Amino acid sequence: MVFLEQLVTSFIASAAFVVLFNAPKEALLKCGLSGMLGWIVYFGLTYSGSGPIAGTLAASFLIAVISQVFAKRYKMPIIIFSVAGIIPLVPGGLAYDTMRNIVESDYNTAVALAVRASMLSGAIAVGLVFSEVINHVFRKPSINPGKMQQ
Amino acid sequence: METREMIYDVMDACLLAGKIMLQSGAETYRVEDTMTRIASSLGVELTHSYVTPTGIVFSVEGTRPAMTRLIRISNRTTDLKKVMQVNDVSRRISGGSIGLEEACSQLREIERSSETYGIWTQIMAAALASGCFTIMFLGGWPDFLPSLIAGGAGYYFVAFFHRLIPVKFFAEFVGAVVVCVVSLGFISFGLGNELDKIIIGAVMPLVPGLLITNAVRDLMAGHLVSGLSKGAEAFLTAFAIGSGVAVVLSLL
Numbered sequence: 354m355v356f357l358e359q360l361v362t363s364f365i366a367s368a369a370f371v372v373l374f375n376a377p378k379e380a381l382l383k384c385g386l387s388g389m390l391g392w393i394v395y396f397g398l399t400y401s402g403s404g405p406i407a408g409t410l411a412a413s414f415l416i417a418v419i420s421q422v423f424a425k426r427y428k429m430p431i432i433i434f435s436v437a438g439i440i441p442l443v444p445g446g447l448a449y450d451t452m453r454n455i456v457e458s459d460y461n462t463a464v465a466l467a468v469r470a471s472m473l474s475g476a477i478a479v480g481l482v483f484s485e486v487i488n489h490v491f492r493k494p495s496i497n498p499g500k501m502q503q
Numbered sequence: 504m505e506t507r508e509m510i511y512d513v514m515d516a517c518l519l520a521g522k523i524m525l526q527s528g529a530e531t532y533r534v535e536d537t538m539t540r541i542a543s544s545l546g547v548e549l550t551h552s553y554v555t556p557t558g559i560v561f562s563v564e565g566t567r568p569a570m571t572r573l574i575r576i577s578n579r580t581t582d583l584k585k586v587m588q589v590n591d592v593s594r595r596i597s598g599g600s601i602g603l604e605e606a607c608s609q610l611r612e613i614e615r616s617s618e619t620y621g622i623w624t625q626i627m628a629a630a631l632a633s634g635c636f637t638i639m640f641l642g643g644w645p646d647f648l649p650s651l652i653a654g655g656a657g658y659y660f661v662a663f664f665h666r667l668i669p670v671k672f673f674a675e676f677v678g679a680v681v682v683c684v685v686s687l688g689f690i691s692f693g694l695g696n697e698l699d700k701i702i703i704g705a706v707m708p709l710v711p712g713l714l715i716t717n718a719v720r721d722l723m724a725g726h727l728v729s730g731l732s733k734g735a736e737a738f739l740t741a742f743a744i745g746s747g748v749a750v751v752l753s754l755l
Contacts, residue, residue, distance in 0.1 A: 430529075455742075457749050475719050
């Protein structure tokens with residue numbers, strides 16, 4: 354029941370959020386799907402006792418893979434789907450909490466929260482980059498004009 | 504061979520594409536990659552681009568002296584549609600189906616166009632997302648409606664004040680104050696249980712979560728200047744929101 358609730362809300366939240374980023378209409382449902390799958394992996398892992406960092410890493414890796422598949426299939430830039438996917442994962446709430454504690458002069462809590470927020474954003478970034486690296490390794494090397502072989 | 508005029512035209516196209524992409528929130532490496540790719544498809548090899556969130560430097564080597572141009576970026580939003588359109592143009596240039604002149608005119612059209620969702624659609628989307636985030640952060644269903652309305656109101660005020668006074672910090676501060684006041688109002692009327700869950704859900708459309716992640720990504724990719732300045736921008740936004748909420752809470 355909890356999972357069903359999370360599936361539905363994360364789908365709606367991701368699809369609604371990309372409207373604010375002016376995503377093209379035909380991409381909204383796919384964005385929602387990407388956000389939902391990432392969130393359910395994160396939620397399932399944290400629910401079963403793994404830490405939030407491991408959960409975030411696994412989820413953002415999955416999101417990057419899904420985004421690559423979508424990007425290739427629908428001929429759109431990968432950023433549309435990866436942004437939608439990581440929206441539920443980004444530590445926005447933590448960033449806000451950190452700042453609230455700083456403004457209220459509770460610096461110890463604030464530093465702890467800030468470190469957690471940066472660790473989580475690091476995990477998201479590593480997940481995305483890792484999947485890109487794998488994609489590069491396994492894809493046939495394409496003919497790349499100039500630049501790289503300088 | 505390549506004449507200087509032609510190189511200038513190619514540079515125009517590259518800079519315009521880069522400018523639109525950067526203003527629409529594309530990643531730094533993608534902006535550089537697109538500019539280099541367009542240039543080399545149009546026959547100008549050996550280019551260097553240096554992209555930061557506040558400006559682009561683009562230089563072409565070849566006929567001496569090397570030509571360098573600078574473009575200033577002052578406002579940045581996230582507009583995925585424009586990123587997609589520029590990407591399409593770049594792909595068509597690489598595929599050889601359009602030439603320089605047509606590419607330029609298409610890019611100019613993209614720059615001029617402002618196909619956004621209506622403001623009410625955006626507010627409704629922000630409200631819906633806020634409500635859903637409250638549930639995702641394990642708030643109870645009684646908190647759904649307060650968060651929905653507070654989130655919508657907060658987003659409306661940010662959009663409104665941003666048009667009135669073009670200082671991002673101020674608009675976000677006011678937005679956070681509105682979110683906090685509305686949430687407190689609901690709690691005092693007995694609607695909703697957990698103030699924290701409501702506020703966190705409702706400020707989610709405002710917080711710079713995406714900027715933080717992009718900053719870390721840029722740092723990892725070696726774009727140190729971009730990473731640090733995006734991080735600073737994210738810090739400022741988070742600070743505005745945090746202080747907006749804290750001001751209201753401390754006045755109680």
